[in-house]
Amino acid sequence: MSSEGSLLCYNRGCGKRFNPDQNGDDACIHHPGAPFFHDAYKGWSCCKKKCTDFTEFLNIKGCSRSAHNGEKPVEPEKPEVDKSKASEVIEYKAPEPIKPSSLLRPPFQSPLIKLKYSISASLQQELEKVKATDNSSQIVENNFTSDGIRVGASCKNGGCKQTYVNESSNDSTCTYHAGVPIFHEGLKYWTCCTRRTSDFQAFLDQEGCSTGTHVWKTEKEEQIKKSVQCRQDWMQTGTHVIVNIYCKKPDPTNDSLTYVEVNPIRLRVRINLFAGGPSYNSDIELRGIIDTVNSSVTFTPNKVEIKLKKAEPMSWNKLDIPRQVPVEAAVDEEKKKQETEENLPKVDVLDLSDL
Template identity: 30%
Template sequence: MARCTHKGCGKEYDAASNSDGDCKYHSGGPVFHEGLKSWSCCNETNKPVMEFDQFMAIPGCTTGKHTEKTQVAQPAQVPAAEAPAATTSTDGVETYGSTPAETPSVSMAPSKAPTPPPVVEEEDDLSLPVPEGAKCKRLGCGAEWQGPASRGDGPEAGCTYHPQKPVFHEGSKGYLCCKPRVLEFDQFLKIPGCKTGHHLFVGSKSQGEELVDCRVDHYQTPLEVHVSAYSKNADKDRSQVTFADQSLTLDLYLPNNKRVKKTVTLYGPVVPDQCKFRILGSKVDITLIKPVAASWPLLELPAAGTELPPGYALTFGVSGRTGTVGGKEVVLSVEEAAKQGR
């Protein structure tokens, strides 16, 4: 059967019975702005989201017939952001946004970056039922549940996917786990998975609890990283966040017997005894303290061998009269400086 090329659909269909209204899709293009993701055709009705899998799950806003024709996205209008006020420290480093009154000098002595621990990927608990119509949660797969054949040693159980997150930088699109970079969103959706395994339809349960993930967002200043772990109504008495030299661990108890257990290997070192957290109604606010002023391209240290696009996410800490635009020198982490031979 043919596969529909409408954005947000992608279903197989029988051309002989293709009727008006069978297809629900997005007539506009994707909008990526300041970490938020939405569709230009319905961003007033469907709120922008942070995570890529949430973006892919936004339901289509237009109905029509399925098609095999190549779709051309309408250009999306991205709102212009006001430039934040610039401040200059005593050593001449110009930064943007709120910064501490004093910025310690940065030691650029090369040091070996820690190797992130091996990633333990979640697998389906084969004893748990799978609802009809469920789709594989792994990035780049999206296969639909076909009954017992989609599990274990079944003929449809094989999954080809991307184990790491997507990365969007200066128009290029790809995944952290593999090399291909493309410009068009349609081409990005067609980047083949770089790892094989089994489908993930429902996840697993541990000791009667359902282990779930939570959305983690962050922004940074030269000396701090502010992290938000979105976990609504976490139990304040039992939930905990612990800090180590270059990691943080979330252990959050949620309603309906759900629990978040997540360890993040941070991109750079922190000062554990100065880090802190607050459990609020809709999220956990976390403040990480860096030992020296530095810009982290990512919150989490990527797997060994991962190469980021040049200049990716270096959003502050630039010296020179013109600030970020046209600046002469960026304030890098020690690990990044060592990589670049500084």
């Protein structure tokens, strides 16, 4: 309060001095609401106007009129601090590290068992619709012989163009190339032949240089060739690990084409789609150990849910352990590479200095 009898107005947004004798009902322009500060914006709860600059916020004109208020608002009480606990020491205990498994980890090549599975009602309806409208699955099954060879399957020997018709196809002579194809500096040829060409079709039509018996592609090889990649994720609870494989319309009716096999540390999955379509294949080593007897699979129209029971209650930081190529296999592959390079025909070095 000043000595001249003027008072300070405590209404928000006003802050002017006024004469109490001349304080009309509309003398004060102020904000009846409270200020707010949110996400770098500043404003008043009674106004729609917002800004990011603090000076601009202070200059926002009031939105209501009333008489000036000379009474200072009561400040909110501050909570009392209990000084009796000022010397108390707060102890923090770090989380206990994950304990290693106490169970003996079996070999990766341990015997596999097929998990028991269930089919959802919606997928069962889809299966019935397919069987009622199209017998394509039966046609595909009948298209294979008892030896698992598809009628029309091609011979696997390089350069042979024969296809399988019936058992008499085994009696015909296979004319093929015993070597491997080479594509080098525009030339195409077989390591077992000296004939070379730059035309790809002429290379395909080149008659084989060796004779023998046919080697037909089996049903399993035909299906593996059609394998596809599907999106996969996993989650875990205290007792289970759930693996979801997202694929449309899995076909669990044929146990030889669709199955989920496990041992305590291994998960091998093969999912065949409708009408002899492509298949999904996966074979991983699990991070933890599972109870194979109490694990199960559920087939739905859009995914396959694999529920693995943990053999012991522990947290898995990952689903699988990346498997390395065995040393013996790597050595064999390197030997094959060296033998192939040794069998390549030698090309004389040309002197191009005169060109």
